[in-house]
Amino acid sequence: xxxxxxxxxxxxxxxxxxxxxxxxxxxxxxxxxxxxxxxxxxxxxxxxxxxxxxxxxxxxxxxxxxxxxxxxxxxxxxxxxxxxxxxxxxxxxxxxxxxxxxxxxxxxxxxxxxxxxxxxxxxxxxxxxxxxxxxxxxxxxxxxxxxxxxxxxxxxxxxxxxxxxxxxxxxxxxxxxxxxxxxxxxxxxxxxxxxxxxxxxxxxxxxx
Numbered sequence: 612x613x614x615x616x617x618x619x620x621x622x623x624x625x626x627x628x629x630x631x632x633x634x635x636x637x638x639x640x641x642x643x644x645x646x647x648x649x650x651x652x653x654x655x656x657x658x659x660x661x662x663x664x665x666x667x668x669x670x671x672x673x674x675x676x677x678x679x680x681x682x683x684x685x686x687x688x689x690x691x692x693x694x695x696x697x698x699x700x701x702x703x704x705x706x707x708x709x710x711x712x713x714x715x716x717x718x719x720x721x722x723x724x725x726x727x728x729x730x731x732x733x734x735x736x737x738x739x740x741x742x743x744x745x746x747x748x749x750x751x752x753x754x755x756x757x758x759x760x761x762x763x764x765x766x767x768x769x770x771x772x773x774x775x776x777x778x779x780x781x782x783x784x785x786x787x788x789x790x791x792x793x794x795x796x797x798x799x800x801x802x803x804x805x806x807x808x809x810x811x812x813x814x815x816x817x818x819x
Contacts, residue, residue: 724816
């Protein structure tokens with residue numbers, strides 16, 4: 612079964628992704644909650660525009676004062692079944708396959724387990740169109756023997772075949788896998804935009 616990514620934006624180059632606009636954007640606020648740094652849960656109304664620089668706007672009621680929270684001020688926020696977590700100190704892949712360090716951002720939770728995946732909505736300047744666009748990244752986090760490690764993989768970016776092969780080997784090394792999982796990773800191709808990564812990680816987690 613193909614994974615459904617819940618995106619906030621009304622457009623996207625789509626391969627195996629179905630776009631759902633059920634997260635608040637623009638001036639719309641929807642019921643949800645935030646988790647503060649002390650793990651306290653606060654119910655209220657939220658508004659968030661998907662961006663690596665975005666802050667979540669929060670109101671306890673629709674008529675109360677608006678408060679903006681950055682990724683270093685809360686642990687996570689949720690609206691309906693969609694959840695974003697605070698992510699820190701990562702390197703995403705942006706324009707022309709270049710690396711861009713991010714000190715903090717919010718990432719949409721796609722799957723949780725021994726290896727978790729968050730979708731990063733990185734906005735960068737496209738040198739071909741001369742305008743800004745989304746450069747999506749899968750942020751994979753692994754906790755092993757008390758050590759946390761993270762890598763980012765480009766999702767649905769127009770990269771050369773050689774670079775895609777490099778990213779696949781990066782994932783194999785990150786997971787330190789052989790046999791079935793390695794075969795699934797190697798079977799991904801440039802045309803799919805590495806969209807199979809989510810299902811492969813789910814499979815990997817189920818085997819642990």
